[in-house]
Amino acid sequence: MLKIKDLHARVEDKEILKGINLEVKPGEVHAIMGPNGSGKSTLASVIAGKEDFEITKGTILFEGEELDEVAPEERAHKGIFLSFQYPVEIPGVSVTNFMKTAINESRKAHGKEDMPASKMLKLIREKSELLDIDRKFLSRSLNEGFSGGEKKRNEIFQMAMLEPKLAILDETDSGLDIDALRIVANGVNKLKSKDNAVILITHYQRLLEYIIPDFVHVIHDGKIVKSGTKELALELEEKGYDWLKKEPVV
Amino acid sequence: MAYTEEELKKELETKEYEYGFYTDIESDTFPKGLNEEVVIALSKKKEEPEWMTLWRLEAFKIWKEMTEPEWANIHYQKPDFQDISYYSAPNKKPKYESLDEVDPELLDTFKRLGISLDEQKKLAGVAVDIVMDSVSVATTFKKTLAEKGIIFCSISEAIKEHPELVKKYIGSVVPKKDNFYAALNSAVFSDGSFCYIPKGVRCPMELSTYFRINQAGTGQFERTLVIADKGSYVSYLEGCTAPSRDENQLHAAVVELIALDDAEIKYSTVQNWFPGNKEGKGGVYNFVTKRGLCERNAKISWTQVETGSAITWKYPSCILKGDNSIGEFYSIAVTNNFQQADTGTKMVHLGKNTKSTIISKGISAGKSQNSYRGLVQVNSRADNARNFSQCDSLLMGNECGAHTFPYIEAKNKSAQIEHEATTSKIGEDQIFYCNQRGIDTEKAIALIVNGFSKEVLNKLPMEFAVEAQKLLEISLEGSVG
Numbered sequence: 101m102l103k104i105k106d107l108h109a110r111v112e113d114k115e116i117l118k119g120i121n122l123e124v125k126p127g128e129v130h131a132i133m134g135p136n137g138s139g140k141s142t143l144a145s146v147i148a149g150k151e152d153f154e155i156t157k158g159t160i161l162f163e164g165e166e167l168d169e170v171a172p173e174e175r176a177h178k179g180i181f182l183s184f185q186y187p188v189e190i191p192g193v194s195v196t197n198f199m200k201t202a203i204n205e206s207r208k209a210h211g212k213e214d215m216p217a218s219k220m221l222k223l224i225r226e227k228s229e230l231l232d233i234d235r236k237f238l239s240r241s242l243n244e245g246f247s248g249g250e251k252k253r254n255e256i257f258q259m260a261m262l263e264p265k266l267a268i269l270d271e272t273d274s275g276l277d278i279d280a281l282r283i284v285a286n287g288v289n290k291l292k293s294k295d296n297a298v299i300l301i302t303h304y305q306r307l308l309e310y311i312i313p314d315f316v317h318v319i320h321d322g323k324i325v326k327s328g329t330k331e332l333a334l335e336l337e338e339k340g341y342d343w344l345k346k347e348p349v350v
Numbered sequence: 351m352a353y354t355e356e357e358l359k360k361e362l363e364t365k366e367y368e369y370g371f372y373t374d375i376e377s378d379t380f381p382k383g384l385n386e387e388v389v390i391a392l393s394k395k396k397e398e399p400e401w402m403t404l405w406r407l408e409a410f411k412i413w414k415e416m417t418e419p420e421w422a423n424i425h426y427q428k429p430d431f432q433d434i435s436y437y438s439a440p441n442k443k444p445k446y447e448s449l450d451e452v453d454p455e456l457l458d459t460f461k462r463l464g465i466s467l468d469e470q471k472k473l474a475g476v477a478v479d480i481v482m483d484s485v486s487v488a489t490t491f492k493k494t495l496a497e498k499g500i501i502f503c504s505i506s507e508a509i510k511e512h513p514e515l516v517k518k519y520i521g522s523v524v525p526k527k528d529n530f531y532a533a534l535n536s537a538v539f540s541d542g543s544f545c546y547i548p549k550g551v552r553c554p555m556e557l558s559t560y561f562r563i564n565q566a567g568t569g570q571f572e573r574t575l576v577i578a579d580k581g582s583y584v585s586y587l588e589g590c591t592a593p594s595r596d597e598n599q600l601h602a603a604v605v606e607l608i609a610l611d612d613a614e615i616k617y618s619t620v621q622n623w624f625p626g627n628k629e630g631k632g633g634v635y636n637f638v639t640k641r642g643l644c645e646r647n648a649k650i651s652w653t654q655v656e657t658g659s660a661i662t663w664k665y666p667s668c669i670l671k672g673d674n675s676i677g678e679f680y681s682i683a684v685t686n687n688f689q690q691a692d693t694g695t696k697m698v699h700l701g702k703n704t705k706s707t708i709i710s711k712g713i714s715a716g717k718s719q720n721s722y723r724g725l726v727q728v729n730s731r732a733d734n735a736r737n738f739s740q741c742d743s744l745l746m747g748n749e750c751g752a753h754t755f756p757y758i759e760a761k762n763k764s765a766q767i768e769h770e771a772t773t774s775k776i777g778e779d780q781i782f783y784c785n786q787r788g789i790d791t792e793k794a795i796a797l798i799v800n801g802f803s804k805e806v807l808n809k810l811p812m813e814f815a816v817e818a819q820k821l822l823e824i825s826l827e828g829s830v831g
């Protein structure tokens with residue numbers, strides 16, 4: 101599904117990603133861990149097509165197609181979803197209205213008619229129940245005055261509505277209390293299928309107790325310095341990242 | 351006789367007035383220029399009663415003594431008032447035979463605004479060969495109004511048919527001497543709308559200038575007079591979302607609203623005059639005086655969406671004369687490219703327990719300048735007056751400007767005045783967030799702008815709000831590269 105080869109990316113004059121290799125197949129869950137500032141969010145942004153970052157070397161393939169020239173909204177139409185580490189506020193635009201626009205824009209890109217209102221309502225009801233979201237919440241302005249946890253839950257609600265093929269969750273667990281974490285993880289698990297894939301970016305092993313990854317990768321200084329299975333996460337929890345920083349690249 | 355060159359010229363000039371002009375009265379368009387004779391001729395042409403002619407003449411006299419205001423935060427080439435023709439017979443001939451002859455860009459805009467083919471033809475000045483639905487709509491509309499005793503007609507018609515009402519109220523809220531453009535308008539106003547709602551009557555539908563079809567075009571000096579008698583209610587819609595192109599560069603309208611005891615007037619405007627091209631050439635100068643008078647317990651709400659004009663200079667205001675009266679002003683002003691807007695409101699609290707609310711949303715893009723200018727004035731006898739003002743500006747790009755000038759004059763200690771102002775910029779992060787959800791940049795901007803303007807859009811009557819939303823999108827197209 102996703103194939104990243106020797107990806108180098110920089111912002112202004114600063115090189116941030118220094119040769120990332122990663123392959124994600126349908127049905128898989130990958131966890132990406134690593135210390136602050138190692139380039140995790142940058143990797144997520146580059147996959148989503150943020151133009152601030154310049155790819156200086158390497159490629160990203162999504163379902164066999166090179167993404168270099170593909171606009172961010174088209175990547176979304178193809179089924180790439182990013183749950184932002186810091187979701188932005190859009191005053192005056194309700195969550196419902198935002199989702200309606202997003203869904204219909206994607207449908208338009210696929211040559212489909214707008215989703216009928218009744219179907220939209222049903223979908224909203226279904227997904228908000230799945231994530232235990234109060235319907236009143238959906239009439240509020242997008243992320244405006246939301247608590248950290250509400251923002252993250254709202255990101256997952258959007259993911260549930262859009263049903264992407266590849267979901268990248270950037271520190272979705274931070275800011276969530278244990279109950280919210282369980283609800284979110286539960287939601288992600290329910291949406292998982294053999295046809296879609298998830299990349300979990302996280303600092304903590306905690307989330308991985310609820311969403312079991314098939315692979316764990318550690319990023320340090322713009323490179324994946326170690327890959328393994330879920331046991332690696334436990335090891336990291338115990339030992340921290342320092343031992344990896346010193347180890348040569350494998 | 352030896353004439354000097356100068357004397358000859360003078361003589362010819364006066365000759366023109368003496369003879370040339372009167373022979374021209376029969377023609378359909380007056381020669382350019384403005385003087386007393388022109389005012390008299392205009393009034394005659396419109397078959398007005400003498401009191402109206404005298405009223406206009408007095409206004410002209412006042413105007414001659416005035417100078418054009420300089421204080422607005424706008425820059426432009428001042429119009430030459432002698433280079434304008436002040437009367438042109440309503441053009442009944444269609445400009446085009448079919449839609450194929452109309453500027454395709456204009457048609458495209460119509461289409462995106464969801465304007466029907468028949469309406470498109472009407473707006474673009476194309477000959478209409480079939481009877482439009484709206485004609486029958488207008489007929490039933492008129493009948494319903496007549497049953498309630500509501501008068502809704504052109505101001506020219508009202509001057510003839512309802513002189514007692516016009517005579518009593520015209521100029522009572524915006525006096526002739528109010529300002530330069532109001533004086534000019536009073537002298538030479540071409541046409542406009544008149545509306546009277548009798549005591550205790552609730553006007554059953556939105557009164558829209560759109561329905562006043564088969565009336566003469568209003569031209570560049572429009573005059574509107576709306577009177578809501580005691581305990582009545584009316585919602586009045588002015589303007590049209592369709593882009594109006596006009597060869598007249600200067601537009602100076604006057605709108606007067608009178609809300610008698612316990613009456614309520616809602617006045618909504620969507621203004622979309624030609625703003626000029628991308629280089630800032632052409633475009634309409636829109637200098638408008640709009641003011642409402644509230645008697646006891648009365649309420650006036652102004653809601654406006656301004657997207658057009660090269661220059662807009664406009665301050666819909668409320669005189670809260672009666673105790674417990676309420677004034678509201680909700681405004682969205684969009685400027686793009688080289689547009690300049692200086693808009694705002696004046697809330698004058700004279701009565702006790704008077705209340706006013708001002709919500710102003712300015713959106714600037716391109717190289718445009720958008721200013722809010724508001725005055726909240728509390729008279730010494732206006733006990734317990736309250737005002738809440740909120741002015742928000744949204745900027746797109748780095749070359750545009752937003753300015754806020756709130757003036758407060760409170761002469762009564764019990765006044766409670768609150769003012770809030772914010773300035774924000776459409777952030778790249780917001781746009782990327784939308785992009786990531788599959789929403790392209792153009793649509794993302796529309797979404798953000800609509801969200802920003804929501805409080806005001808919500809005040810518009812339903813169908814108008816939908817059109818206004820689309821209009822905002824179109825006005826800002828191409829504003830982010």
Ligand SMILES: Nc1ncnc2c1ncn2[C@@H]1O[C@H](COP(=O)(O)OP(=O)(O)O)[C@@H](O)[C@H]1O
Pocket residue numbers: 111114116134135136137138139140141142143152
């Ligand atoms: N837009 C930007 N401009 C400049 N530096 C940036 C930008 N985005 C990220 N960086 C830098 O890139 C590095 C990686 O950041 P990030 O990808 O956010 O790390 P992580 O998500 O792993 O904490 C950091 O040093 C950060 O300061």
Ligand SMILES: [Mg+2]
Pocket residue numbers: 140141142185270271
């Ligand atoms: Mg990060």
